Amino acid sequence: MLDRTAYLALDASSLPRRLGGRPELLDRLGPAEAWQVREVGDGNLNLVFIVEGPKGSVVVKQALPYARVVGESWPMSLDRAFFEHEALSRLGARDPGRTPELIAFDPAQAMLAMEHLTPHKVARRAFIDGEELPLLGTHLGLYLARTLFRGSDWSMPATARKADLALFAGNAELAGITEELVFSDPFKAAPLNRHTPGLDDIAVAFRADRPLKLAAVEMKARFCTGAETLLHGDLHTGSVMATPTDTRVIDAEFALYGPMGFDVGVCLANLWMAAFAQEGHRTDARAAAAYCEFLLATAGILWRTFEAEFSRLWTNERTGILGGSDLFEAQGDEAGAKAALTTHLTSVWQDALGFAGMEISRRILGLAHIAEFETIADIGLRARLERRALAFGRHLALNRRQIPSIEAANLLAETQRARP
Ligand code: SR1
Ligand code: MG
Numbered sequence: 287m288l289d290r291t292a293y294l295a296l297d298a299s300s301l302p303r304r305l306g307g308r309p310e311l312l313d314r315l316g317p318a319e320a321w322q323v324r325e326v327g328d329g330n331l332n333l334v335f336i337v338e339g340p341k342g343s344v345v346v347k348q349a350l351p352y353a354r355v356v357g358e359s360w361p362m363s364l365d366r367a368f369f370e371h372e373a374l375s376r377l378g379a380r381d382p383g384r385t386p387e388l389i390a391f392d393p394a395q396a397m398l399a400m401e402h403l404t405p406h407k408v409a410r411r412a413f414i415d416g417e418e419l420p421l422l423g424t425h426l427g428l429y430l431a432r433t434l435f436r437g438s439d440w441s442m443p444a445t446a447r448k449a450d451l452a453l454f455a456g457n458a459e460l461a462g463i464t465e466e467l468v469f470s471d472p473f474k475a476a477p478l479n480r481h482t483p484g485l486d487d488i489a490v491a492f493r494a495d496r497p498l499k500l501a502a503v504e505m506k507a508r509f510c511t512g513a514e515t516l517l518h519g520d521l522h523t524g525s526v527m528a529t530p531t532d533t534r535v536i537d538a539e540f541a542l543y544g545p546m547g548f549d550v551g552v553c554l555a556n557l558w559m560a561a562f563a564q565e566g567h568r569t570d571a572r573a574a575a576a577y578c579e580f581l582l583a584t585a586g587i588l589w590r591t592f593e594a595e596f597s598r599l600w601t602n603e604r605t606g607i608l609g610g611s612d613l614f615e616a617q618g619d620e621a622g623a624k625a626a627l628t629t630h631l632t633s634v635w636q637d638a639l640g641f642a643g644m645e646i647s648r649r650i651l652g653l654a655h656i657a658e659f660e661t662i663a664d665i666g667l668r669a670r671l672e673r674r675a676l677a678f679g680r681h682l683a684l685n686r687r688q689i690p691s692i693e694a695a696n697l698l699a700e701t702q703r704a705r706p
Contacts, residue, residue, distance in 0.1 A: 288393055290364060296348050296397070298323040301335060305346065310390045311399060315339025329524065329537070330355035330654055331362070336402060343404070344389055349396035349539070355654065356478065362459065366539040367396035369457040373541030374400075376450075376516060381432040384425065385535050403534055406527035410657050413523065413560040414567055416577050418530070423584035425533035426526070426553060427591025434546040435599040437516035439608040447606070451513055451543045460540045461510075464519065467654060469506035472647040473499050481651050482659075484669030488676055489651050501683040502647075505640045512545035512637075521549045522645070522656070523556040547637025550592060555642035555679070557585045558699050559649060559656060562675035566662030578703065582696040589638075589692040593631055600627050636686045639695065643683025646675055678702040 296304060305311055306318025315321055316339040327334035327347075331354050335346040349367040353360040371391045378385035387401040412419055435441055442450075471479055473492055481489050492498060518525065519540030527534045561581040568574040604611060614623035649656045650672045659675075662668040678699055682689065689695050 290394055290396075293351070293364065293395055295350060296333060296335065296346070296395075298325055298335065301337065301346065305337075305397075305399070308390055308399075311337075311344060314342050314344050314389060316341035327354070331366075331539070343402040344399050345386070345402045347398045347400070364396035366457070366460055367391075367398055368393050369454065369460070369541055370537070370539040371398055372453065373516065373518070373538035374398075376437065377433050377518065377535065377538060377541075380436040381429045384429045384533065385538075403527045403536075406529050406532065406534060409523040409526040409528050410556075410560070412528060413563075413577075413581065413658055414661060416568060416573070418577075418580050419528045419533070419584075420530060422526075422528055422533055423587030424591050425528075426535075427588040428595050429533075429535060430521075430550055430553070430588070431592045431595035431599060433518070434515045434549065435596055435603070438514050438546070439606045440600065441603055441606045443605075444607045450516060454516065454542050457540070457542050460519070461542045464540060465506060465510060467652050468644050468648045469502050469509065471653065472644075472651040473502050476652070478653040479651060480653065480655075482669045482672055483665055485650070485672060485676075488673060492647065492651060492676075492680075495680070497684055498680055501640060501686075502644060505637075505644050505683070508545050508637055508640070509548060513543035514545050515543065517542055517544045517546075517549050519544070519549070521553045522649075523553070523560065524657070545634075545637050545641075547634045547639075548641050550589070550634060551638035551641030552645045553588065554585050554638060554695075555645035555649075556656065557581050557588070558642065558678065559646055559675050560658045561699060562671050562678070562703055563656075563658035563662065566659070566664070566667055566671055578700070582699060586692050586696060589635075596631065596634075597627060639682045639686035639689055643679040643681075643686070646679030646682070650676055650679075674702050674705055677705075 301323045302318040302321040312318065315337060320340050322338045324336050325333060326336055331350065333348045333350060337344050337346055349364045351361060351364055352358045353362050371388065374385050374388060386403055388398065389401065390399040409419065409422065439447055475493065518535060518538050519542050520537060521535065525535060525537040527536055561578040564574040564578050568577065610626060611623065614620065614626065650659065659668055659672055662671070681698060682695070689698070
């Protein structure tokens with residue numbers, strides 16, 4: 287059992303004194319007396335500091351014993367820093383260069399020091415500012431295929447995967463947050479729910495929408511029981527930092543074993559929501575439409591890259607117990623192997639659509655909203671755009687088995703976006 291009696295939240299003035307004895311940080315930054323510290327955390331949970339010294343800069347992230355977005359009335363385990371560290375180490379090894387370099391970790395202080403990503407921007411912020419990130423879809427598609435495939439029974443030795451599954455089962459508190467916030471709260475009058483004025487009717491309608499609630503129960507069951515691979519677990523576009531040439535995935539504290547479609551669906555949902563929010567950020571309709579085109583194209587590239595890279599890994603790296611080459615290739619049945627791959631990819635796609643529908647619902651009707659909508663000052667416009675996104679999300683959840691392709695899903699988004 288870890289002794290946390292010495293745990294104390296950092297602040298900008300105490301940080302150099304408290305961390306200034308760590309050689310990994312001194313190597314990167316230079317002498318602690320010269321460190322400049324800023325707290326920059328704008329997420330829902332943690333403290334985040336940028337520390338600059340004469341030799342360089344690092345980011346220091348520290349978990350708080352409660353959820354920052356709500357306050358001390360919502361206590362939260364500090365163990366999430368341990369799971370984040372474990373997850374980032376694995377995800378980084380499975381797709382090298384796509385996560386920040388880890389520099390130091392102190393489990394007792396729930397503190398992780400990592401590479402300061404600069405000039406990277408949180409992807410959401412780039413979407414609000416209208417900055418195109420031409421490689422985002424490719425990088426995320428590759429990341430998803432590599433991490434989801436390489437953490438699964440298609441790839442890993444069975445004993446190692448089972449040990450890992452047992453380890454990450456310990457992150458139950460954060461899994462429980464997702465289970466409630468994503469799959470239950472948007473469909474009931476949960477105390478922490480909130481929504482933009484003007485959406486009362488749709489919030490009430492969602493609670494009475496039996497087909498939608500049945501879809502939510504099904505998706506929740508997939509999430510809780512479909513332990514296919516190690517997921518990032520919270521892969522929205524606030525967990526992605528990018529430049530036009532680089533993309534990094536951060537914030538893996540919600541990591542758990544779950545269905546591959548969850549990370550894919552959450553990521554797609556956040557690209558689609560950013561598209562629905564565009565009119566709130568660009569007064570020129572043509573500029574809004576052009577930026578939407580970029581976002582939908584990114585969603586398309588993401589899925590097609592995922593499919594292609596997953597198929598490549600399937601062919602070349604299928605070494606786990608689910609490999610199945612004894613049933614197919616070893617008996618000269620290449621077409622059978624291809625059929626097994628297609629069956630799996632179809633199930634990931636349908637799951638992804640269902641999870642996307644849940645993510646859209648919870649980001650508009652639940653506790654944790656997204657900056658693309660929240661920063662639209664005109665409340666009436668915000669409500670109109672959110673209403674369109676909700677209709678799209680509902681459609682995805684209900685029709686996930688009938689939407690055949692990313693092109694079809696993008697077309698639905700485009701059609702819904704153009705509604706009055
Ligand atoms: C109380 S935590 C709310 C949300 O913030 C995190 O980023 C996750 O998305 C979680 O659902
Ligand atoms: Mg986060």
